[in-house]
Amino acid sequence: IDCAKHRSVDESEGRLWAESRGFLYFETSAQTGEGINEMFQTFYSAIIDLCDNGGKRPPSSMGVGFTKEQADAIRRIRNSKDSWDMLGVKPGATRDEVNKAYRKLAVLLHPDKCVAPGSEDAFKAVVNARTALLKNIK
Template structure:
């Protein structure tokens, strides 16, 4: 009896333990989904939680690890599909040589800006300046390895990428506006030539009528066309004088 109760208790504990780990795992998955969806959209390194010097092999390994964590078939979070797609896009960007080079160029620009700011600060800080001279550059290397510098670099990269994206969108907007203007001009030109052709065709279509009318005019045709108004004829008493004879009142 005691052994049976002990066995039942152990089974319950095992079930409780499995449930506990399942709940913890689910919380971790949900947290990872939330983290991914809150990442800076222009920096794929943030999505994959990788440093800027990560190799393509490290990118692939990290993607496999995180994608399994938030895969829609295993994660119950309602936005797991969006998080999974964001990771896939991040990996694609970092494995594309051209895209990767562009992002790293912005990272280097951010690093140079931060280091220039640091050097300017050292000029005012005599103790730090002396220390950097004594250690022959090791001081700067130590600074780059600190969490403070990494966080500053992360924020500066965000700033630069945002600025570059704004410029790109602004340029794209200008290009679209110019393309729209050129298209409008082209359509107006086509419409103008269309009207001109229609006018020429209409003019050519009345050629016979115009020629016929001209011939009748040259022949001195006396029949007026229907609806045509002719000037009054002149009545004269003296063939050498041309004047209109006024009517004579009678009675």
């Protein structure tokens, strides 16, 4: 983990990408070697588990704890250009449309229900977007 270096990919974006595709995510440093032993130990254990299970993944390691829909929503929220885009409604939407879009995202991304990396920040952004939009709708 080279904190002084500029990252090409944000840590939470890298974690989200890896875990949404069923991969593990590791923070490592080529410069200091930090995280390398943990990564290889995890890989080694996974290989042993595969061998012990006849080449099949053990049932406990099958899921990552969140859905592709949640990961896609977080990514869309991060990349949105304004509050309208964040909630997925057209500019000029009614209070009911804004609230409906908000409720759908809130259920999907609530931190008590969603363990995807970035879900807490995405949830806060959705709450703020709803508040901002409702202030401007008469």
